[in-house]
Amino acid sequence: MKPANSGQERLTREKWMQPRLLSCIEMLCGKILLSLARSSLMANRLTLLERSIMGSFSSEQLSRRNVLGQLSTGVASILAASGWSLQSLAAAQPATLDAPSETSWPSFRGTPDQRGVAKCTLAEKPELKWEVASPDGWVAGVAIVGEHVFAPALCGYLYCFDLKTGQEIWKYRSIEDPDPKKFAAGFKATPLITETMVYIGDEDGVLHALERATGKKSWVFASGAEIAGCVALFEDKLLLASHDSYLYCLSKDGQEVWKFQTNDRINCSPGIADTFTFLAGCDEHLRVIDLKTGKEFRDMPLESFLIASPAIVGDLLYVGTHTGLIVCVDWRKGEFVWRYEGPRKMPFHASAAVTDDLVLVGGHDKHLHAVDRATGVAKWTFATRAKIESSGTVVDRRIFFGSNDGNLYGVSLDTGAEVWKFNAGKGISAGVAIGEGCLVVGEDQQSGRLLCFA
Numbered sequence: 001m002k003p004a005n006s007g008q009e010r011l012t013r014e015k016w017m018q019p020r021l022l023s024c025i026e027m028l029c030g031k032i033l034l035s036l037a038r039s040s041l042m043a044n045r046l047t048l049l050e051r052s053i054m055g056s057f058s059s060e061q062l063s064r065r066n067v068l069g070q071l072s073t074g075v076a077s078i079l080a081a082s083g084w085s086l087q088s089l090a091a092a093q094p095a096t097l098d099a100p101s102e103t104s105w106p107s108f109r110g111t112p113d114q115r116g117v118a119k120c121t122l123a124e125k126p127e128l129k130w131e132v133a134s135p136d137g138w139v140a141g142v143a144i145v146g147e148h149v150f151a152p153a154l155c156g157y158l159y160c161f162d163l164k165t166g167q168e169i170w171k172y173r174s175i176e177d178p179d180p181k182k183f184a185a186g187f188k189a190t191p192l193i194t195e196t197m198v199y200i201g202d203e204d205g206v207l208h209a210l211e212r213a214t215g216k217k218s219w220v221f222a223s224g225a226e227i228a229g230c231v232a233l234f235e236d237k238l239l240l241a242s243h244d245s246y247l248y249c250l251s252k253d254g255q256e257v258w259k260f261q262t263n264d265r266i267n268c269s270p271g272i273a274d275t276f277t278f279l280a281g282c283d284e285h286l287r288v289i290d291l292k293t294g295k296e297f298r299d300m301p302l303e304s305f306l307i308a309s310p311a312i313v314g315d316l317l318y319v320g321t322h323t324g325l326i327v328c329v330d331w332r333k334g335e336f337v338w339r340y341e342g343p344r345k346m347p348f349h350a351s352a353a354v355t356d357d358l359v360l361v362g363g364h365d366k367h368l369h370a371v372d373r374a375t376g377v378a379k380w381t382f383a384t385r386a387k388i389e390s391s392g393t394v395v396d397r398r399i400f401f402g403s404n405d406g407n408l409y410g411v412s413l414d415t416g417a418e419v420w421k422f423n424a425g426k427g428i429s430a431g432v433a434i435g436e437g438c439l440v441v442g443e444d445q446q447s448g449r450l451l452c453f454a
Contacts (some may be wrong), residue, residue, distance in 0.1 A: 013434060027263065028397070056098050071182065079106075087179065098147070100193060100195070104144060104145045104159075105144040105435030106143050106144075107231075108230035109393075109431070114271040115354045116353035116354065117394045118394065118434035120437050121395065121396055122396060122437060122439060126439055128451060129166070129452045132168075133447050134442075136153065137442065137443055137445050139186075140188050140190050142433045142440050142441075144436055144438065144440060147163050151442070153187060154186040155184065156229060157172065158210070159171045174204070176209065185206065187201075187202055188203055189227055189228055191230070193212065194233065196212050197252075201226075201227025203228075205222060206220050206221070206227075207231065207238075221248070221256075222244060223243040223244050223246065224246070225242055225243035226243040229241045229266070229309060231269075234275075235291075237249050238250040239277055241267075245264055245266065245281075245283075246259045247259065247262070247270065247291075260289055260294055262285070264282035266279055267305075268307075271309060271311065275292050278318025281305065284301065284302055285302060286298070286331070287427070288331050289364065295372065298331060300334045302321060304322050304325065306320075306322065306417055307347075308320045308321075308351045308352070310352075311353070311359075312331075316328055319351070323345070325340065325362070326369065326376075330439045340359075340378065342363055348362075348363045349389050350392065351391040352391075353394045353399055362390060362392060362446060362452070364389075366384050366403070368392065368411065382416050384403040384407075384421070385403070385405035385407075386405035390403065391431035393432040397413045399413060401432055402428025404427035407423055407424065407428055408424055409421055425443075426448055428441055438452055
């Protein structure tokens with residue numbers, strides 16, 4: 001039998017074990033008490049705990065099990081003395097969140113210029129991965145950031161789903177009353193997602209600011225009428241367009257900084273280029289607002305009201321009108337560059353997707369129109385069996401969009417030919433979101449499904 005440890009062996013073992021156990025204690029205490037250890041009182045208690053643990057064992061007793069057992073008891077005692085529990089501390093730790101990246105889709109049309117071009121990739125033949133039904137369907141586009149989908153439903157709930165599985169992470173109701181029979185204002189606008197917050201307006205005109213990790217309400221701001229467009233972010237300010245005819249500029253804590261009044265309802269999501277934002281709605285004017293001052297930089301008559309939101313590329317702006325035009329405007333000069341008129345002169349309510357060479361818009365004439373971005377001349381059209389109100393999104397030289405004929409289409413930008421189709425069975429008017437390698441869109445009828453493809 002091997003003899004008991006000699007004094008030299010004991011010293012060697014202690015010399016080897018103690019720094020490793022100290023490191024273990026510091027690591028675990030650091031993880032558990034990160035938010036508390038900054039106080040001098042807590043730091044002193046941690047030091048005493050460390051000394052107590054190291055003094056409690058002989059060299060023969062220095063084991064991971066013994067130390068962790070003593071550590072658990074000691075940490076619990078410190079928390080109790082500080083008015084905390086392990087459960088409350090765990091709940092207090094903030095979740096780790098991914099900031100919106102280039103491959104995310106954090107707002108309506110994906111980027112502040114609202115061009116509707118995804119910067120991720122998508123499978124050549126996307127397959128349905130999951131679906132979630134909602135009583136009144138989904139009329140708004142979703143946002144996709146990191147591993148989550150933020151989906152506004154017409155029944156008055158905003159959902160956060162796991163992007164891979166469709167599992168519900170949290171949900172938020174537009175009213176505080178838990179009674180499911182109580183009417184809750186629906187969400188018709190895409191949410192804006194930042195690193196820590198979610199901002200979304202409802203059909204009663206209330207802007208809701210939520211904690212992104214939990215869905216917990218941070219604050220609300222009431223405008224005078226429905227909010228149909230996505231909130232925009234400029235520097236440290238929020239831009240909110242309302243059917244009450246105002247564009248509001250708010251601080252991040254929901255305080256009004258300034259507001260600008262138009263002559264009628266604003267339907268669009270405010271796009272941003274440089275230090276300017278762009279408004280269009282029912283007063284038949286394009287308005288360019290200087291965001292540094294809140295003053296009007298340009299007022300340009302369009303001779304038609306607009307439902308669509310403008311897309312901006314440098315000094316040029318592209319949008320479809322209710323009177324059946326797709327227009328390109330030099331917003332700095334206040335001049336039309338070109339006008340494209342659909343053969344049947346029917347409304348364009350979908351927002352444009354704009355690439356380097358094409359402007360793509362679906363119309364009430366049941367066709368997707370691809371127009372040369374430089375000249376305004378038609379390159380091709382693609383026919384569906386019902387009107388198109390879904391704002392299409394471009395990825396990998398394909399555009400994906402829904403139609404009221406119940407189909408979701410993928411069309412080649414180069415040929416105008418169909419390359420993919422999914423028969424949902426119910427009309428799709430919501431804009432298509434493509435982010436983090438997934439396509440997500442909802443059906444807009446009763447019991448409509450939110451569909452995720454990858």
